[in-house]
Amino acid sequence: MIAFNVPPYIGNESDFIQEAIHNHRISGDGPFTKRCSRWLENKFHAQKVLLTTSGTTALDMALLLCDLKPGDEVILPSYTFSSTATAPVLAGAKLVFVDIRPDTMNIDETLIEDAVTSRTKVIIVMHYAGVACEMDTIMDIAKRHKLMVVEDAAQGVMSTYKGKSLGTIGDFGCYSFHETKNYSMGEGGVLL
Ligand SMILES: Cc1ncc(COP(=O)(O)O)c(C=O)c1O
Numbered sequence: 001m002i003a004f005n006v007p008p009y010i011g012n013e014s015d016f017i018q019e020a021i022h023n024h025r026i027s028g029d030g031p032f033t034k035r036c037s038r039w040l041e042n043k044f045h046a047q048k049v050l051l052t053t054s055g056t057t058a059l060d061m062a063l064l065l066c067d068l069k070p071g072d073e074v075i076l077p078s079y080t081f082s083s084t085a086t087a088p089v090l091a092g093a094k095l096v097f098v099d100i101r102p103d104t105m106n107i108d109e110t111l112i113e114d115a116v117t118s119r120t121k122v123i124i125v126m127h128y129a130g131v132a133c134e135m136d137t138i139m140d141i142a143k144r145h146k147l148m149v150v151e152d153a154a155q156g157v158m159s160t161y162k163g164k165s166l167g168t169i170g171d172f173g174c175y176s177f178h179e180t181k182n183y184s185m186g187e188g189g190v191l192l
């Protein structure tokens with residue numbers, strides 16, 4: 001049988017787990033969290049990194065931070081992981097789906113502007129399989145209509161768009177370190 005995914009290991013995981021147990025620091029926000037956060041901030045030139053328990057939690061927090069009011073609309077791709085949609089639903093927003101491009105399977109940036117209304121507050125993009133959305137066009141639309149941009153970069157850790165790390169171009173970026181992702185901690189994520 002072919003495994004759906006094989007989690008990546010680099011070899012020193014057991015030593016680090018032993019170190020955490022030995023130091024009686026096995027919850028979050030300990031020395032490893034701090035080292036990891038600083039590393040991510042430096043690597044991705046992110047203003048601030050917050051490790052979360054999953055990519056889903058990072059998306060939930062990002063949408064809460066967008067301060068949506070009932071009736072506000074959030075634009076998102078019609079093809080994505082469920083958390084991209086549940087986060088704005090939990091924040092009380094109305095979802096407005098925009099079709100994807102056949103070549104990248106990412107949101108079709110040429111269709112976004114037609115979906116913008118006076119109630120639109122946020123555009124969520126999802127960089128499918130680490131392939132970047134057309135961020136110049138999307139950021140230009142967001143700027144002209146005063147919208148926030150949330151990047152679901154769950155699958156885009158270490159990917160770039162014109163030299164910028166995915167997740168650092170919009171107002172908020174979200175990574176997943178789930179077992180199925182290229183960089184894994186079993187369960188985990190990041191809000192940038
Ligand atoms: C595009 C996308 N968004 C969000 C998530 C959610 O991440 P997590 O499984 O860490 O909650 C995933 C991964 O499953 C994903 O692929």
